[in-house]
Amino acid sequence: MRLFIFAAILTLCLLQGVWTNPSHPRDETQFLEDRLNGHEADPHSHHEQFIGEEEADMYDQLPPNIAKSLLSRVVDKIDSDKDGFVSRNELTRWIELLSNKKVHEDADFRWHHYNLNNEEKISWGDYIDNSWGSDAREGIGLDEISDPERGWTLEFVLERERMRWDAADIDKDGHLIFEEFKSFSEPHAYPHMKDVVISDSMIEIDSNNDNVLTREEYFAYVLRGKDQRSPEYISLKERYNDDFTNNRDLNKDGILDLDEFGYWVFPEGFHRPTSEVNFLFQKADFNLDDRLSRKEIVDNHDVFVGSSATDYGEILKHKKDEL
Numbered sequence: 001m002r003l004f005i006f007a008a009i010l011t012l013c014l015l016q017g018v019w020t021n022p023s024h025p026r027d028e029t030q031f032l033e034d035r036l037n038g039h040e041a042d043p044h045s046h047h048e049q050f051i052g053e054e055e056a057d058m059y060d061q062l063p064p065n066i067a068k069s070l071l072s073r074v075v076d077k078i079d080s081d082k083d084g085f086v087s088r089n090e091l092t093r094w095i096e097l098l099s100n101k102k103v104h105e106d107a108d109f110r111w112h113h114y115n116l117n118n119e120e121k122i123s124w125g126d127y128i129d130n131s132w133g134s135d136a137r138e139g140i141g142l143d144e145i146s147d148p149e150r151g152w153t154l155e156f157v158l159e160r161e162r163m164r165w166d167a168a169d170i171d172k173d174g175h176l177i178f179e180e181f182k183s184f185s186e187p188h189a190y191p192h193m194k195d196v197v198i199s200d201s202m203i204e205i206d207s208n209n210d211n212v213l214t215r216e217e218y219f220a221y222v223l224r225g226k227d228q229r230s231p232e233y234i235s236l237k238e239r240y241n242d243d244f245t246n247n248r249d250l251n252k253d254g255i256l257d258l259d260e261f262g263y264w265v266f267p268e269g270f271h272r273p274t275s276e277v278n279f280l281f282q283k284a285d286f287n288l289d290d291r292l293s294r295k296e297i298v299d300n301h302d303v304f305v306g307s308s309a310t311d312y313g314e315i316l317k318h319k320k321d322e323l
């Protein structure tokens, strides 16, 4: 839901010429939730988590035969060697293709918003002018709260943005060409932005901004939205307590530092498309022959519409418009 709300706010702000919170690109918020929470088991909540309530309702209202026929057309595109089955490699390549396309499109959209004169590169000053306004560029109002939900001042937000900008500026000339801007705009997709993604993710959870997570800060994130009086809360808290001790706090000093938090966000050997493919095969490969038949994919359309293999249902919506 948060992703959907943020996307709606972002669209509104862009229409008004103001991006009120550019320090949190839409996909970063999703990236953190996706990485730290894993996949949801309930298909409908999975739809809502990824594509927003309205779209989830629209998808659920699609007659199953139409949903299946839309997905069947997508299978034809994924099955690049046309042998009638989707292999792990084909699905991995497809997810990478869709994800690269999305990164490019989202970055391109923002690039044109900040690069009004269509220059070859943009400066930090131009970016601030076109995102936060000329007052911010001149250092006016830095102590004002710019993110009421988190209590962050404009100065704090700009510092975070500047770190992301500097990490994206590969040739260190202070300007970003489009290729550099892509990694500023969509940092989760670029290995050289990993440290920035980790520290930006940390501040979402680190309520006192001291760059370490206490057990209480960890609980506040993993148990957010749960009713503290419910039996589920008590058993989950015990489980997360063990998880913190055994799996997260590697040096056993009772807190999570940035390194330990980084291992949580990016476990060793983690490759996002591969992890998505493993999940989809685990859900859909009924006969365990390590390939997906059209029937296996279509029968599990609920799982596929909640995954990046369909851009969380987006490409089915486009196919529906073609009908």
Ligand SMILES: [Ca+2]
Pocket: 079, 080, 081, 082, 083, 084, 085, 086, 087, 090
């Ligand atoms: Ca194939």
Ligand SMILES: [Ca+2]
Pocket: 169, 170, 171, 172, 173, 174, 175, 176, 177, 180
């Ligand atoms: Ca540069």
Ligand SMILES: [Ca+2]
Pocket: 206, 207, 208, 209, 210, 211, 212, 213, 214, 217
């Ligand atoms: Ca802390």
Ligand SMILES: [Ca+2]
Pocket: 249, 250, 251, 252, 253, 254, 255, 256, 257, 260
């Ligand atoms: Ca520790």
